[in-house]
Amino acid sequence: MKRILTIQDISCLGKCSITVALPVISAMGVETVILPSAVLSTHTMFEGFTVKDLTDEMLPIIRHWKSQGVTFDAIYTGYLGTTEQMDIVREIFKEFGTGDTKIFIDPVMADNGKLYPAFDENYAKENAKLCGEADIIVPNITEAAFMTGLPYKEEYDEAYVKELLAGLAKLGSKVVVVTGVSLSEGKTGVYGYNTETGEYFTYQNDRVDAAYHGTGDIFSSVSIGALVQGIPMQKAFAIAADYTAETIRATLENPAKPWYGVDFEATIPSLVKKLEEARA
Numbered sequence: 323m324k325r326i327l328t329i330q331d332i333s334c335l336g337k338c339s340i341t342v343a344l345p346v347i348s349a350m351g352v353e354t355v356i357l358p359s360a361v362l363s364t365h366t367m368f369e370g371f372t373v374k375d376l377t378d379e380m381l382p383i384i385r386h387w388k389s390q391g392v393t394f395d396a397i398y399t400g401y402l403g404t405t406e407q408m409d410i411v412r413e414i415f416k417e418f419g420t421g422d423t424k425i426f427i428d429p430v431m432a433d434n435g436k437l438y439p440a441f442d443e444n445y446a447k448e449n450a451k452l453c454g455e456a457d458i459i460v461p462n463i464t465e466a467a468f469m470t471g472l473p474y475k476e477e478y479d480e481a482y483v484k485e486l487l488a489g490l491a492k493l494g495s496k497v498v499v500v501t502g503v504s505l506s507e508g509k510t511g512v513y514g515y516n517t518e519t520g521e522y523f524t525y526q527n528d529r530v531d532a533a534y535h536g537t538g539d540i541f542s543s544v545s546i547g548a549l550v551q552g553i554p555m556q557k558a559f560a561i562a563a564d565y566t567a568e569t570i571r572a573t574l575e576n577p578a579k580p581w582y583g584v585d586f587e588a589t590i591p592s593l594v595k596k597l598e599e600a601r602a
């Protein structure tokens with residue numbers, strides 16, 4: 323069985339970061355080891371959330387694992403709290419990132435043209451540096467704009483997306499993928515560039531007109547969960563995009579109208595089926 327280490331916060335209530343990555347990657351048949359960077363009562367879109375920073379615990383935890391001879395097939399980082407944690411993550415890449423370990427970074431920090439409440443421009447700069455250590459990075463358009471210094475645009479064309487990809491490629495990651503890219507009315511998806519082969523790839527599906535928290539974490543969890551099992555890159559991202567869209571659709575049909583996260587639990591059987599088909 324493949325084994326992924328994921329490093330991000332635990333938002334106890336909120337269906338994002340580790341409370342998404344752990345169930346989703348596990349359901350994909352991959353062992354999921356967690357390194358929590360902080361414990362929050364909820365994600366940061368709730369008012370009055372509490373935070374307990376776990377920076378001091380991170381190195382002792384990984385040193386213990388090292389002493390036990392653990393290895394990882396992939397390391398996936400999401401929301402981190404501070405630039406100090408990025409230094410620790412770099413150390414973890416050094417300790418556990420053997421040649422075969424895929425390093426997958428989702429530089430979670432911004433959306434819709436704005437940084438999340440906890441972050442500033444310096445955080446974005448440091449995130450860009452960290453992304454240079456990855457095999458694969460998956461920023462959304464806002465994060466890509468912050469990390470490349472290019473302007474954020476709500477309305478754009480393919481040339482703009484390629485400019486973002488060129489800027490991201492300069493950071494140093496082997497594969498760069500921008501998420502939430504809409505190239506025609508009613509569609510949305512991903513646009514990627516493989517710096518080693520010089521190839522672009524894109525996948526678009528029907529846009530669901532709703533924005534929910536944690537959907538980026540679902541997309542990333544499924545992408546790395548599929549990639550680590552040897553599913554080819556384009557297929558892995560297509561499964562992740564389809565599952566995310568399907569999950570948003572299912573959430574919109576829920577009469578309880580959940581606002582803080584999507585009903586990914588309801589669509590896990592469909593994810594498992596997609597994987598079985600991809601493996602066949």
Ligand code: PXL
Pocket residue numbers: 331333338339362364365366367401430438535536537538539
């Ligand atoms: O889904 C990304 C995310 C993860 N963790 C925390 C967040 C967010 C987005 O706002 O607040 C704590």
